[in-house]
Amino acid sequence: MTSTNVLKKINFSAGPAILPASVLQQASEAVADLDGSGLSILEISHRSDAFDSVLIETEALVRELMQVGDEYGVLFLSGGASTQFFYTAMNLLNPDETAGFLDTGAWSAKAIKETKLFGKVNVIASSKDTNYDHIPTGYTVPEGLKYVHVTSNNTIFGTQFKEWPETTAPLVADMSSDIFSRPVPLKKFGIIYAGAQKNLGPAGVTLVIVRKDLLGTVKRDLPSMLDYRVHIAGGSTFNTPPVYPIYVMLLTLRWIKEQGGVPAMERHNERKAKLLYDEIDRNPKFRGTVANAFSRSLMNVTFVCTDEADTPRFLEAAEAAGCDAITGHRSVGGFRASIYNSMPYEGVETLVNVMREF
Amino acid sequence: MTSTNVLKKINFSAGPAILPASVLQQASEAVADLDGSGLSILEISHRSDAFDSVLIETEALVRELMQVGDEYGVLFLSGGASTQFFYTAMNLLNPDETAGFLDTGAWSAKAIKETKLFGKVNVIASSKDTNYDHIPTGYTVPEGLKYVHVTSNNTIFGTQFKEWPETTAPLVADMSSDIFSRPVPLKKFGIIYAGAQKNLGPAGVTLVIVRKDLLGTVKRDLPSMLDYRVHIAGGSTFNTPPVYPIYVMLLTLRWIKEQGGVPAMERHNERKAKLLYDEIDRNPKFRGTVANAFSRSLMNVTFVCTDEADTPRFLEAAEAAGCDAITGHRSVGGFRASIYNSMPYEGVETLVNVMREF
Numbered sequence: 001m002t003s004t005n006v007l008k009k010i011n012f013s014a015g016p017a018i019l020p021a022s023v024l025q026q027a028s029e030a031v032a033d034l035d036g037s038g039l040s041i042l043e044i045s046h047r048s049d050a051f052d053s054v055l056i057e058t059e060a061l062v063r064e065l066m067q068v069g070d071e072y073g074v075l076f077l078s079g080g081a082s083t084q085f086f087y088t089a090m091n092l093l094n095p096d097e098t099a100g101f102l103d104t105g106a107w108s109a110k111a112i113k114e115t116k117l118f119g120k121v122n123v124i125a126s127s128k129d130t131n132y133d134h135i136p137t138g139y140t141v142p143e144g145l146k147y148v149h150v151t152s153n154n155t156i157f158g159t160q161f162k163e164w165p166e167t168t169a170p171l172v173a174d175m176s177s178d179i180f181s182r183p184v185p186l187k188k189f190g191i192i193y194a195g196a197q198k199n200l201g202p203a204g205v206t207l208v209i210v211r212k213d214l215l216g217t218v219k220r221d222l223p224s225m226l227d228y229r230v231h232i233a234g235g236s237t238f239n240t241p242p243v244y245p246i247y248v249m250l251l252t253l254r255w256i257k258e259q260g261g262v263p264a265m266e267r268h269n270e271r272k273a274k275l276l277y278d279e280i281d282r283n284p285k286f287r288g289t290v291a292n293a294f295s296r297s298l299m300n301v302t303f304v305c306t307d308e309a310d311t312p313r314f315l316e317a318a319e320a321a322g323c324d325a326i327t328g329h330r331s332v333g334g335f336r337a338s339i340y341n342s343m344p345y346e347g348v349e350t351l352v353n354v355m356r357e358f
Numbered sequence: 359m360t361s362t363n364v365l366k367k368i369n370f371s372a373g374p375a376i377l378p379a380s381v382l383q384q385a386s387e388a389v390a391d392l393d394g395s396g397l398s399i400l401e402i403s404h405r406s407d408a409f410d411s412v413l414i415e416t417e418a419l420v421r422e423l424m425q426v427g428d429e430y431g432v433l434f435l436s437g438g439a440s441t442q443f444f445y446t447a448m449n450l451l452n453p454d455e456t457a458g459f460l461d462t463g464a465w466s467a468k469a470i471k472e473t474k475l476f477g478k479v480n481v482i483a484s485s486k487d488t489n490y491d492h493i494p495t496g497y498t499v500p501e502g503l504k505y506v507h508v509t510s511n512n513t514i515f516g517t518q519f520k521e522w523p524e525t526t527a528p529l530v531a532d533m534s535s536d537i538f539s540r541p542v543p544l545k546k547f548g549i550i551y552a553g554a555q556k557n558l559g560p561a562g563v564t565l566v567i568v569r570k571d572l573l574g575t576v577k578r579d580l581p582s583m584l585d586y587r588v589h590i591a592g593g594s595t596f597n598t599p600p601v602y603p604i605y606v607m608l609l610t611l612r613w614i615k616e617q618g619g620v621p622a623m624e625r626h627n628e629r630k631a632k633l634l635y636d637e638i639d640r641n642p643k644f645r646g647t648v649a650n651a652f653s654r655s656l657m658n659v660t661f662v663c664t665d666e667a668d669t670p671r672f673l674e675a676a677e678a679a680g681c682d683a684i685t686g687h688r689s690v691g692g693f694r695a696s697i698y699n700s701m702p703y704e705g706v707e708t709l710v711n712v713m714r715e716f
Binding site: 008009011013014015016017018019024025027028029031032033037038039040042043044045046048078079080081082083085086090110113114117195197201202203204205221223224225226238239240241242243244245248322324325 | 376386437444
């Protein structure tokens, strides 16, 4: 898990985000010529044998790495998580049914807004009053919900669920920013969706894992493109899928497997996050923005300078060391280091060294 | 307009389809390193200055090459033309309003099916009875339609509109397979949409040109992602757009401009198509599948062997000469040579030489 290309910047972008150097190398070569075929990955038919192999292997790796059984469909759709905000409700929720939500940030709030177009919403718990600085605890999920929606990791506020809500209803989870970063107990989930551009590949494809027995229970007419069942039946090729983003997702999944799979990713991520949080807690020049250790994200580490006047100078020092895109989101301020799967330990070390010397 | 890479196959795929060799070269380099930035185009933020420049230039080139005024929004969405089949109706058509359709192939039929979920449909003319082997003529468009939908070019059946329907209603056109291949009288159109993967780039982005004054007239609630106005207001970055497909579209648009723009593309396409159709008409071994010259597509040239027994042998001879993906769609049979903008004249010459020697 080392970066081999020392000339490159260290990319701390929240998304689209860093990808492994070896993936970028192969992804570049395939645009020129796919596996010696004489054709670019950008110009082959989505019905070709070459792309069929890509789709089959990508689905197989998702199933293997996340231990997804046949009771789930695995889909590669477009439109991002923002499309899934309404798509999940449109496919699962009748007007007289209620979806529960844990409101933990801007993305949860958007999902709530879109869901209200299709059914009832019960916000079970929210950390909005304290600018989403923690993951709520101590709530009770009521009975009778069609599903409970969670945003597993909140890129903007640097928080992450460590324990899943206790409920008999299936969870619907936006895992855009921490999928494949740690094992998840799949049986709890009815739908998992994730835009690829944080832990899985480039922007342009959305992974959706959906429990098939939940589908077909809504009474509304669905356009074909907005019906999970159509895409399951079509094996993600009901229409032309985003070929290249799927291909780069395949390369990234192969890389995850080579590194030892999801448990190895979790160890790697815990080690990186500990290095950075320890420095934030040790160094009086900095302060974390998340209210408690339990809520801290292993993917997006948010912090500020204790003295706000230091902010521009620290940004300058970090950039001089090659650390790119560490400015925090405007709703939190300060800094955000996104340290997804593909971020090497050495990248975090570089940032921590700048903090130590500051 | 010559192919510089003689080792590559000649790609006659209907889509995803051939791209200029110079575009593929630049597209490959940008995956390794975008313009010497030290970052890959696959890992930069969609809010970065670098991608902002990409979006601005791409929109400007669309406007310049197609002469699109400010009364239209120019959007880069995901979901393909298949998403636009319902999206156009959802945004333009109330339940008591009627959309007219020219039914010229499988894609028109799908658009009709999806539109019926949102309003009334009047199929003004259809060539379905003769397996869509021509573009209908002699029909009259009735008054009172909200819009009239056309599929400008039919990839499967090798037909193409040369004259647009006479109507006071705005046209809504699926131009996925012939956009930027010839000038169009933009004022006739309310919406033009096109999946990129034929004439514009790789799969994963859809160009939508939409007249703003047509929006906001439907009474239904629209999810944010399904509202053209949201994407116009957000400059195609309401959510994370498909960064790389848009970037390759930019490279392709630059190439079109370098070649002399859309009028030059039209001359190039007419010359290539004439070469191939002349051979089909001259050579007794082959027969075109389209009923009349008026209906013939300049983009997808469909033909069969006069003696069906010759089919496998001709396929073999063409493949031996490097001609890839010329098998016809199963609903027509025989052969289909897709000769989009990026197909060099020499590519068509190679295929015609195989036909002459056959």
